[in-house]
Amino acid sequence: MDPQSSAAATVVPRETVTLIDNSTDKRVELPLLDGTLGPKVIDIRKLYSLTGLFTYDPGYTSTGSCESKITFIDGDEGILIHRGYPIEDLAEHSDFMEVCYLLLYGELPTAEQKEKFEHDITMHTMLHEQLTYLFRGFRRDAHPMAIMCGVVGALSAFYHDSTDITDPHQRMVASYRLIAKMPTIAAMAYKFSLGQPFIYPRNDLKYAENFLYMIFAVPCEEYTVSPVLARAMDRIFILHADHEQNASTSTVRLAGSSGANPFACIAAGIASLWGPAHGGANEAVLNMLQEIGSKDRISEYIKRAKDRDDPFRLMGFGHRVYKNYDPRAAVMQKVCHEVLDDPSVRDEPLLELAMELERIALEDDYFIKKKLYPNVDFYSGITLRAMGFPTSMFTVLFALARTVGWIAQWKEMIEDSSQKIGRPRQIYTGYAKRPYVPLHQRG
Numbered sequence: 001m002d003p004q005s006s007a008a009a010t011v012v013p014r015e016t017v018t019l020i021d022n023s024t025d026k027r028v029e030l031p032l033l034d035g036t037l038g039p040k041v042i043d044i045r046k047l048y049s050l051t052g053l054f055t056y057d058p059g060y061t062s063t064g065s066c067e068s069k070i071t072f073i074d075g076d077e078g079i080l081i082h083r084g085y086p087i088e089d090l091a092e093h094s095d096f097m098e099v100c101y102l103l104l105y106g107e108l109p110t111a112e113q114k115e116k117f118e119h120d121i122t123m124h125t126m127l128h129e130q131l132t133y134l135f136r137g138f139r140r141d142a143h144p145m146a147i148m149c150g151v152v153g154a155l156s157a158f159y160h161d162s163t164d165i166t167d168p169h170q171r172m173v174a175s176y177r178l179i180a181k182m183p184t185i186a187a188m189a190y191k192f193s194l195g196q197p198f199i200y201p202r203n204d205l206k207y208a209e210n211f212l213y214m215i216f217a218v219p220c221e222e223y224t225v226s227p228v229l230a231r232a233m234d235r236i237f238i239l240h241a242d243h244e245q246n247a248s249t250s251t252v253r254l255a256g257s258s259g260a261n262p263f264a265c266i267a268a269g270i271a272s273l274w275g276p277a278h279g280g281a282n283e284a285v286l287n288m289l290q291e292i293g294s295k296d297r298i299s300e301y302i303k304r305a306k307d308r309d310d311p312f313r314l315m316g317f318g319h320r321v322y323k324n325y326d327p328r329a330a331v332m333q334k335v336c337h338e339v340l341d342d343p344s345v346r347d348e349p350l351l352e353l354a355m356e357l358e359r360i361a362l363e364d365d366y367f368i369k370k371k372l373y374p375n376v377d378f379y380s381g382i383t384l385r386a387m388g389f390p391t392s393m394f395t396v397l398f399a400l401a402r403t404v405g406w407i408a409q410w411k412e413m414i415e416d417s418s419q420k421i422g423r424p425r426q427i428y429t430g431y432a433k434r435p436y437v438p439l440h441q442r443g
């Protein structure tokens with residue numbers, strides 16, 4: 001299949017899978033579909049109409065929910081590519097704005113396209129001033145992810161002129177607004193928790209630099225963003241920009257499949273990302289490292305992670321898809337060292353602890369056999385902490401960076417003519433039909 005073509009996945013000629021219902025001897029032939037990369041896929045769309053049977057796949061470990069041209073992951077080989085470009089190359093040679101363009105439009109921009117895109121995003125960085133009152137309605141100790149869910153959802157109440165999803169121009173404006181305003185919202189959530197004044201965006205700064213400025217500047221002093229930290233932030237954004245059909249992206253697609261507006265869909269994605277098994281993992285890694293505290297306690301925690309009766313897991317280890325290594329983790333480890341070498345950054349004793357924990361786990365049979373490797377979150381928490389972010393902001397940064405991936409996936413879904421409202425089925429194991437019992441006869 002031509003990777004650049006807009007054609008749908010192709011049916012593999014003369015290849016089918018036959019499903020036999022042994023109780024009735026009924027047979028159905030199901031077609032196989034082929035994409036550009038990755039395993040073939042059994043097309044079960046007609047399964048229910050042909051057999052009266054559903055499939056059962058909680059956690060969707062064997063289920064493809066959509067067709068996509070944006071991101072490909074080969075978990076066994078440790079490969080992650082966006083629109084064909086390996087994540088390592090993008091992290092090394094590209095920048096976040098370029099990656100945003102790539103994810104949204106499918107190609108790297110020309111110099112002119114890039115300049116226009118950056119300019120257009122920059123022109124949307126400010127928030128409607130009325131939204132500051134919404135921030136002030138939260139408790140000062142609110143988790144910034146709670147504020148993000150609320151404020152991003154509320155954008156649909158402020159930007160009515162970009163909520164008509166049937167209009168391509170409005171879809172584009174909403175996309176730009178979300179990418180542009182997320183750093184402003186994230187920084188405001190942080191400033192609110194500190195009790196510091198909100199810092200307005202500066203359109204003479206680049207995307208990551210402007211974000212760091214809004215986070216760390218105060219109105220009473222000059223603040224210059226360290227170029228090392230700005231580049232590190234930019235690369236952290238690139239590493240988190242998209243990751244195929246993960247929980248939050250699938251949530252965005254599912255919410256969007258009903259025709260909900262993009263601001264509401266992204267708010268749903270933020271809610272899904274918040275959990276510790278997904279975007280909350282880097283916060284959990286840092287909490288875990290703090291709890292372990294010193295190298296001599298590592299073996300105790302490794303033992304706990306291996307104990308089936310103990311719910312403790314080594315945070316930052318393992319991945320649903322990567323069963324070799326997480327290519328983002330290698331880049332993240334490099335970024336981590338660069339940040340910690342920057343003179344503006346304080347010493348981080350947890351780095352040494354993390355490296356020792358990684359070394360011990362990677363030599364342990366349990367982790368080897370189960371193919372559990374460090375994921376991107378293992379080093380991102382330490383890096384972000386060294387940059388000066390509190391742990392509660394880690395998932396917020398993930399949400400900020402992932403917004404472009406969510407939007408690209410949402411846009412792809414809306415523009416896909418075969419798209420239907422998402423509606424999984426279930427195995428019902430509750431009561432069969434039974435007569436209603438009047439209140440006086442119960443108990």
Ligand code: CMC
Pocket residue numbers: 243246276277278279281305306312313314315316317318319320321370372375376377
């Ligand atoms: N520590 C100890 N054991 C583990 C771990 C871990 N971190 N991860 C998986 N296992 C074991 C698990 O107990 C299971 O053992 P068994 O076969 O004996 O029941 C086996 O490995 C397979 O694990 P699983 O839970 O079936 O795998 P999964 O694909 O459902 O879960 C995961 C993937 C990421 C949720 C899980 O590895 C985990 O909880 N890791 C820690 C949290 C974490 O770091 N999450 C960040 C993911 S990367 C960021 C992102 O993309 O969102």
